[in-house]
Amino acid sequence: MNTIAKHQGSPQPWSFYQNLIASDARPGQADIRQASHQDLGLAPIDRSVYTSRDVHQQEMEKVWQRVWQLACREEEIAEAGDIHVYAIGDLSILVVRGSDGDIKAFYNSCTHRGTKLCNDSTHLKKIRCPFHGFTWKLDGSLDSVPSRWDFPQLSEDSHRLQEVKVGRWGGFVFVNPDPAAQPLQAYLEDLPGHLDPCGFEDMYIAGYYRKVLPSNWKASIEAFLEAFHVTETHPQTVEFSDDVHTQYDVFPGRRHTSRFLQPVGVPSAALTTAPSEQEIVDRMFELTVRPPMPAPQLPEGMTARAFMIAGLRAQLGARAEPLSDAELIDAMQYSLFPNMVLFRSIGFPVVYRFRPNGNDPDSSLFDMLILKPVPTGQTRPYPAEPVEMGDMRYAEIPELAEWLRDIYDQDVANLGLQQAGLKAGHTPITFSHYQEIRLRHFHQTLQSYLEQS
Ligand code: FES
Numbered sequence: 001m002n003t004i005a006k007h008q009g010s011p012q013p014w015s016f017y018q019n020l021i022a023s024d025a026r027p028g029q030a031d032i033r034q035a036s037h038q039d040l041g042l043a044p045i046d047r048s049v050y051t052s053r054d055v056h057q058q059e060m061e062k063v064w065q066r067v068w069q070l071a072c073r074e075e076e077i078a079e080a081g082d083i084h085v086y087a088i089g090d091l092s093i094l095v096v097r098g099s100d101g102d103i104k105a106f107y108n109s110c111t112h113r114g115t116k117l118c119n120d121s122t123h124l125k126k127i128r129c130p131f132h133g134f135t136w137k138l139d140g141s142l143d144s145v146p147s148r149w150d151f152p153q154l155s156e157d158s159h160r161l162q163e164v165k166v167g168r169w170g171g172f173v174f175v176n177p178d179p180a181a182q183p184l185q186a187y188l189e190d191l192p193g194h195l196d197p198c199g200f201e202d203m204y205i206a207g208y209y210r211k212v213l214p215s216n217w218k219a220s221i222e223a224f225l226e227a228f229h230v231t232e233t234h235p236q237t238v239e240f241s242d243d244v245h246t247q248y249d250v251f252p253g254r255r256h257t258s259r260f261l262q263p264v265g266v267p268s269a270a271l272t273t274a275p276s277e278q279e280i281v282d283r284m285f286e287l288t289v290r291p292p293m294p295a296p297q298l299p300e301g302m303t304a305r306a307f308m309i310a311g312l313r314a315q316l317g318a319r320a321e322p323l324s325d326a327e328l329i330d331a332m333q334y335s336l337f338p339n340m341v342l343f344r345s346i347g348f349p350v351v352y353r354f355r356p357n358g359n360d361p362d363s364s365l366f367d368m369l370i371l372k373p374v375p376t377g378q379t380r381p382y383p384a385e386p387v388e389m390g391d392m393r394y395a396e397i398p399e400l401a402e403w404l405r406d407i408y409d410q411d412v413a414n415l416g417l418q419q420a421g422l423k424a425g426h427t428p429i430t431f432s433h434y435q436e437i438r439l440r441h442f443h444q445t446l447q448s449y450l451e452q453s
């Protein structure tokens with residue numbers, strides 16, 4: 001491998017990416033052909049944000065009670081009576097498919113004396129409390145009460161299950177405990193406009209992996225919002241993807257969404273000696289093509305990027321037809337505040353969700369959903385159940401491309417060190433002006449929720 005040089009500063013760090021996609025044969029939709037940058041300042045972040053139980057408590061009250069958050073996929077509750085239990089901190093919500101096919105959500109709490117109604121996702125005709133047997137229909141209306149004569153104060157309306165707002169987009173089911181919440185569609189900002197062509201609603205969960213990460217949920221998601229760490233942490237990728245020239249976008253007036261566009265098929269600008277175009281193809285083949293085979297000779301004058309794009313187009317056929325070259329090859333990653341990450345890249349339909357692990361500020365839950373298109377003309381396959389990974393390594397996940405697996409284990413190793421180190425010192429955290437702008441944007445949005453009364 002070539003020696004790694006210091007990153008070079010640039011007054012317009014997105015210009016490389018913009019020039020690159022302008023030279024692609026299929027240069028991309030209007031939103032890709034522009035960069036959206038704002039000066040969000042350079043303010044430091046206090047370490048306690050990641051370690052304090054008080055901060056966690058405030059987030060539970062002022063953030064998680066007020067944001068739209070991914071609860072499950074529609075195919076996880078495909079049939080009437082399917083119930084998904086979504087939990088975050090002490091909050092537990094039942095997401096229920098009703099007899100009419102509609103989806104409703106309720107607090108997972110009995111309206112008699114508060115007992116939790118369902119421990120795990122399940123299938124029921126009626127929801128029945130295990131304590132005294134109050135029972136509700138799937139639409140949340142009270143169905144029966146033992147010794148009904150003894151509750152003169154109780155009416156069917158007053159003791160319905162308490163409802164939580166539900167929104168749906170792209171086959172994802174979101175919940176928001178705030179009765180005054182803005183509609184999901186407004187909250188999603190430009191996400192549907194940018195991501196609807198991905199066809200998430202026509203996908204199903206082919207693999208589902210849950211790991212307890214050794215880090216606060218914010219540190220966990222932040223590790224995936226920048227490519228700045230790639231040279232140091234994932235050096236195996238620098239010969240064919242350019243972390244340094246990744247474009248980071250935060251959009252004016254948009255507080256819930258941001259993205260990065262990372263060029264692939266070109267080497268990292270952090271390398272002092274650029275590999276030849278043939279060497280880039282060789283490396284991509286070595287890491288991505290299974291069973292292993294020697295890379296073909298690059299046609300005279302063709303770039304490695306153009307060669308790989310042509311290969312992907314041939315491989316994907318009609319699915320590739322409406323897509324720009326960048327959508328075929330680049331890592332185009334979006335985030336939805338506070339905890340969801342999605343990819344626009346056709347080759348990488350993976351979704352991440354990060355949550356606090358109970359009330360522990362030092363660990364978090366990382367759900368990785370690997371989506372696949374429902375095969376044309378076939379019924380939707382059953383979704384994969386979550387695998388609790390325990391000590392299992394990402395390198396053991398069969399649905400992940402081989403070259404990707406090490407990446408997650410490398411990230412997890414960093415996160416354990418980061419959480420430990422956050423408590424070992426006192427200096428404030430600092431984010432870079434450009435490459436870590438999505439982290440700053442995330443914290444500014446978080447702060448705006450925390451400051452709401
Ligand atoms: S606590 Fe639920 S029925 Fe009594």
Ligand SMILES: [Fe+2]
Nearest residue numbers: 223233407411
């Ligand atoms: Fe990483």
